[in-house]
Amino acid sequence: MQTKKQIVVKACVIMVLTLMIAVPALAADKVLMMATTTSTDNTGLLDYLAPYFTKATGIELKWTSVGTGKALKMGENCDVDVLLVHAPSAEKVFVEKGFGVNRREIMYNDFVIIGPESDPAGIKGKNVVDALGAVRAKGAVFASRGDNSGTHKKELSLWKATGAAVPEKESWYVQTGQGMLATINIAAERNGYTMTDRGTYIKYADTMKGNPPLKVLVEQDEILLNQYSVLAINPQRCPKARFDLATAFSDWMAGAEAQGLIRDFKLLGKPLFVPNAK
Amino acid sequence: MDFIFAGFIEAIHLLFGGDGQTWSAVAATLKSSSGSMAASLTLGIPLGFVLGYFDFPAKRQVRLLVDTALALPTVFIGLVVYAFISNRGPLGEMGLLFTLTGIAIGQTILALPVVVALSATAVESMDRHLRTLLISLGANRRQLLLSSLWEVRYGVLAAGLTAYGRVMTEVGISMMVGGNIKWHTRTITTAIALETGKGMFATGIALGLVLIAIAFGVNVCLSFLRKK
Amino acid sequence: MFAVSQPIYRIENLVHRYNNEPVLAVDRLDIEPASITGLVGPNGSGKSTLLKLMAFILRPTDGQIRFNGVPAVPFDESVRFQVTLLTQDPYLMKRTVYKNIAYGLKVRGDRDNLTQSVHEALAMVGLDPDAFAQRQWDELSGGEAQRVALAARLVLKPRVLLLDEPTASVDAASSELISAASMRARSEWGTTLVIASHDRQWLYDVCDEVIHLFKGMPVGTGRSNMIFGPWIRQDNGLHVKALGNGKCLTVSAPPNEGATAFIDPAAIRILGKGEGATTAHTAYLDGTVSRLSLERPGGDLFADVRAGSLTLVVRVSESHLAAMTLHRGWPVTLAYRPDSIRWR
Numbered sequence: 001m002q003t004k005k006q007i008v009v010k011a012c013v014i015m016v017l018t019l020m021i022a023v024p025a026l027a028a029d030k031v032l033m034m035a036t037t038t039s040t041d042n043t044g045l046l047d048y049l050a051p052y053f054t055k056a057t058g059i060e061l062k063w064t065s066v067g068t069g070k071a072l073k074m075g076e077n078c079d080v081d082v083l084l085v086h087a088p089s090a091e092k093v094f095v096e097k098g099f100g101v102n103r104r105e106i107m108y109n110d111f112v113i114i115g116p117e118s119d120p121a122g123i124k125g126k127n128v129v130d131a132l133g134a135v136r137a138k139g140a141v142f143a144s145r146g147d148n149s150g151t152h153k154k155e156l157s158l159w160k161a162t163g164a165a166v167p168e169k170e171s172w173y174v175q176t177g178q179g180m181l182a183t184i185n186i187a188a189e190r191n192g193y194t195m196t197d198r199g200t201y202i203k204y205a206d207t208m209k210g211n212p213p214l215k216v217l218v219e220q221d222e223i224l225l226n227q228y229s230v231l232a233i234n235p236q237r238c239p240k241a242r243f244d245l246a247t248a249f250s251d252w253m254a255g256a257e258a259q260g261l262i263r264d265f266k267l268l269g270k271p272l273f274v275p276n277a278k
Numbered sequence: 279m280d281f282i283f284a285g286f287i288e289a290i291h292l293l294f295g296g297d298g299q300t301w302s303a304v305a306a307t308l309k310s311s312s313g314s315m316a317a318s319l320t321l322g323i324p325l326g327f328v329l330g331y332f333d334f335p336a337k338r339q340v341r342l343l344v345d346t347a348l349a350l351p352t353v354f355i356g357l358v359v360y361a362f363i364s365n366r367g368p369l370g371e372m373g374l375l376f377t378l379t380g381i382a383i384g385q386t387i388l389a390l391p392v393v394v395a396l397s398a399t400a401v402e403s404m405d406r407h408l409r410t411l412l413i414s415l416g417a418n419r420r421q422l423l424l425s426s427l428w429e430v431r432y433g434v435l436a437a438g439l440t441a442y443g444r445v446m447t448e449v450g451i452s453m454m455v456g457g458n459i460k461w462h463t464r465t466i467t468t469a470i471a472l473e474t475g476k477g478m479f480a481t482g483i484a485l486g487l488v489l490i491a492i493a494f495g496v497n498v499c500l501s502f503l504r505k506k
Numbered sequence: 507m508f509a510v511s512q513p514i515y516r517i518e519n520l521v522h523r524y525n526n527e528p529v530l531a532v533d534r535l536d537i538e539p540a541s542i543t544g545l546v547g548p549n550g551s552g553k554s555t556l557l558k559l560m561a562f563i564l565r566p567t568d569g570q571i572r573f574n575g576v577p578a579v580p581f582d583e584s585v586r587f588q589v590t591l592l593t594q595d596p597y598l599m600k601r602t603v604y605k606n607i608a609y610g611l612k613v614r615g616d617r618d619n620l621t622q623s624v625h626e627a628l629a630m631v632g633l634d635p636d637a638f639a640q641r642q643w644d645e646l647s648g649g650e651a652q653r654v655a656l657a658a659r660l661v662l663k664p665r666v667l668l669l670d671e672p673t674a675s676v677d678a679a680s681s682e683l684i685s686a687a688s689m690r691a692r693s694e695w696g697t698t699l700v701i702a703s704h705d706r707q708w709l710y711d712v713c714d715e716v717i718h719l720f721k722g723m724p725v726g727t728g729r730s731n732m733i734f735g736p737w738i739r740q741d742n743g744l745h746v747k748a749l750g751n752g753k754c755l756t757v758s759a760p761p762n763e764g765a766t767a768f769i770d771p772a773a774i775r776i777l778g779k780g781e782g783a784t785t786a787h788t789a790y791l792d793g794t795v796s797r798l799s800l801e802r803p804g805g806d807l808f809a810d811v812r813a814g815s816l817t818l819v820v821r822v823s824e825s826h827l828a829a830m831t832l833h834r835g836w837p838v839t840l841a842y843r844p845d846s847i848r849w850r
Contacts (some may be wrong), residue, residue, distance in 0.1 A: 034377065047460075064376065064457030065472075078365035079375050178477050203477040240365060251373045400702055407597035411562045414591040414668075415610035415658065418581060425609075 032245040034063040036084040037075045037150055038179065039109075040228070041065035043199040043267050052261060068150035071227075075099055075231070078238030082246035083231045087150040091229055106253050107262050107275045108227045111154060112201060113218035114184070115140075115193035123193070124217045131218045132162045139172045141192025143183050146175025154226065155195045159239035161223060188213045197226060199272050206268045213257050228273075230254075253277070285483025292484050295490065299460070300488065307465040307492070310378045310452070311445045314385030320436055321386075322393030325428055326437070329394060330401030341398070347391035352384075356454030359384040363455070380402045381465070384451035390440035394400075396440060400433020401426070439500065446493055466492075514539040514562060514666065514698050514719050520569035522555055530555045530722040532569075537700065539665075540692060545702040547719035548732075553702035554594075556719065557668045560700060561591035587614055588661045594671040596651035597641040598658075603628070606643065607658045614662070627661035628654075630690065632683040639658030649680030656684055660691055667691055669701045673708075685712070710801055710808075720766065720850060729801065729808060729819045733768040735760065744844075749814025756789040761822040768848040771808060771821040776832075777839040789844050793818070795836045811840060 040046050050061045068087045072118055075083050092101045121138040123131035135142050140241045145152035158165045167173040176183045180200040187194035205212045230253055232246035254277035262275040292300040361367050362376040374380035412422050449467040456463030466489045473482040512535040520601045522530040537543055543552045558564045562580045570577045576587045598606050601738040607624045625635035631653035673681035691697040709716050718725045737745040746754040793813035807822045
């Protein structure tokens with residue numbers, strides 16, 4: 001009895017140890033730590049670009065994908081070497097405060113306003129200002145991320161563009177405090193509108209077998225464009241930050257190879273990002 | 279609802295199809311949780327024993343503190359640990375951010391109150407006759423202490439399992455401190471969060487099932503330590 | 507012969523309190539080596555506390571206990587391996603029977619012939635070593651558990667074995683085995699026994715001395731009648747305790763309604779037939795002889811007489827014994843003087 005028990009216990013210990021040792025070893029001397037927004041990770045763009053980057057420069061790219069606010073905070077705290085984010089006005093403040101340097105525009109994708117096919121506020125085909133005005137006038141349900149993310153900030157800027165206050169306290173204005181997909185689902189449940197990045201919408205539509213309850217109603221307005229930029233962390237403030245590697249990443253992203261890769265990248269068969277590095 | 283079934287099928291593929299990313303997440307989960315369990319048991323069992331066994335002036339207050347710490351939200355622990363080990367934090371020099379060690383530290387803070395409180399309860403519920411028995415069989419103070427601890431081993435084991443359950447399933451600390459970095463600090467739970475965010479519900483379910491399978495394995499192993 | 511030997515226990519001016527409430531006060535108590543001492547008294551009279559103090563598990567609030575002439579306290583090396591206590595509830599460690607019994611020997615660093623010693627101890631309490639040694643603690647009946655607990659003490663061949671109601675919670679067969687094994691400890695190793703029990707007959711049969719404890723104090727030795735209140739005052743100024751069946755025990759004025767009366771068995775006479783003459787200062791009570799027994803040390807004969815709900819112990823003097831026949835079930839009349847009753 002005693003020995004049988006011992007064998008089982010030993011087997012368990014060996015199993016655990018094997019698992020713990022058997023880790024994929026991706027050893028690289030040059031490791032670049034990046035904070036980026038969930039949209040670049042969730043779309044698979046970084047998984048797609050990273051191997052090309054490592055092949056071209058010999059640098060391993062590690063990234064953590066968080067909300068834009070948190071990504072900027074991590075940059076401010078010297079926890080990362082480089083940022084890939086999409087909140088131009090916040091980025092400019094970030095550079096002005098001396099937290100980041102060499103802001104470089106890389107690409108954009110766009111936002112769309114989606115809503116039920118029945119379109120109770122009648123916004124289809126309108127521009128953003130008119131569409132949101134119609135939603136407000138009708139008091140139709142509008143779901144907002146409400147999480148201070150880049151997408152949320154974008155949505156707030158749209159409301160400001162209408163010339164009236166953000167409908168913070170209106171009962172039809174639902175602040176979810178959750179991610180984009182969860183927010184879309186909430187909008188769908190409430191038969192309401194929301195603003196989303198196109199990438200998330202493509203995946204949402206795909207999970208609905210191509211017949212989603214929420215359709216794209218407003219798109220292609222200039223104000224809906226979503227600019228992504230790379231920022232290096234200021235090496236004067238953060239001596240440990242790998243400024244050399246950050247610069248290499250920034251140069252590569254703006255270069256012909258990466259710009260071409262970005263153009264060719266497709267999400268569920270649909271192009272998503274438009275490269276625009278100068 | 280069909281993604282639940284799809285998830286079940288996918289779980290089998292992930293585990294037995296040798297999916298590198300899944301096994302990397304499994305390894306990360308096991309490493310950080312083993313580290314934190316080792317630390318919290320080493321610290322927590324003696325502390326719990328002291329708290330349950332001895333009478334000292336501020337005992338009630340300490341107990342209240344430990345019981346309150348049971349309710350620490352994981353995101354809060356993650357945030358506090360991040361504040362300390364961030365490069366601009368007091369422990370920034372140690373380079374613990376975005377590492378499994380950092381996650382293990384946070385998880386230790388999560389598990390410690392559970393281990394302390396539950397082993398203290400186990401020691402408190404120890405039969406009052408035990409002390410009489412051990413002394414009357416000739417035990418000295420040290421033997422009394424060690425034998426008493428051995429008597430409550432099942433209670434301590436339960437404390438460990440409860441703490442292990444919390445550590446394995448937490449996502450706030452791993453996300454905040456580890457950063458969910460692919461191949462490095464992506465644990466099963468942060469991977470579930472990511473896949474859910476990507477809309478890959480079936481993969482999320484599959485990873486959840488993988489986590490449950492591991493928990494089952496751990497419990498099977500430990501049940502052999504228990505009699506009957 | 508014992509007069510010159512040193513007592514194994516000498517208790518002096520001992521006071522023990524729980525939460526400032528005195529629970530035990532013993533001015534002086536000596537226990538001779540290799541003797542058997544009984545402790546009787548109602549629940550809460552301090553028997554268990556006294557045994558725990560004598561086992562050096564508790565430290566007395568005041569006073570001292572000398573062991574072999576040397577004052578000792580818990581964990582002293584001079585007593586650690588000498589004294590062992592068996593408590594009323596069979597309590598075992600969560601281990602096998604074997605490990606439970608071997609524990610004390612291991613603590614002593616005595617690992618030679620461990621298996622043989624454990625098996626001998628099991629045999630001594632009437633348990634088959636092959637069947638029981640590897641059982642878990644929770645695979646035993648109450649009586650078996652108590653016998654294993656006793657074996658864990660006997661395996662130590664202790665100088666002193668303290669037994670706290672060892673047979674209270676076990677079946678008759680186990681009870682017999684436990685008392686037999688305890689007696690063997692004394693006859694084989696000269697173990698000093700102190701036994702607390704409610705089974706007075708057993709104690710009177712085996713003990714060299716029986717000490718009565720009441721409200722934390724020794725109140726006498728040998729056989730005694732202890733009668734609890736309440737006492738009811740009657741119109742004639744006397745107090746009585748109702749015993750059922752219309753019988754009542756008449757007493758002199760008790761100090762209070764709830765006081766406890768002590769009547770010396772020698773102060774009660776059994777009246778012969780027709781010997782019913784009423785005398786002043788004498789009270790009478792009709793009863794039935796329920797048992798006759800011989801006290802070991804003195805050789806006196808005692809009769810238990812049941813009157814209603816009360817059983818009184820009566821010493822039968824030799825002159826009386828010659829003059830009358832006594833059987834179980836024999837109806838008798840008891841005579842006693844209420845003013846000979848002592849009160850506490």
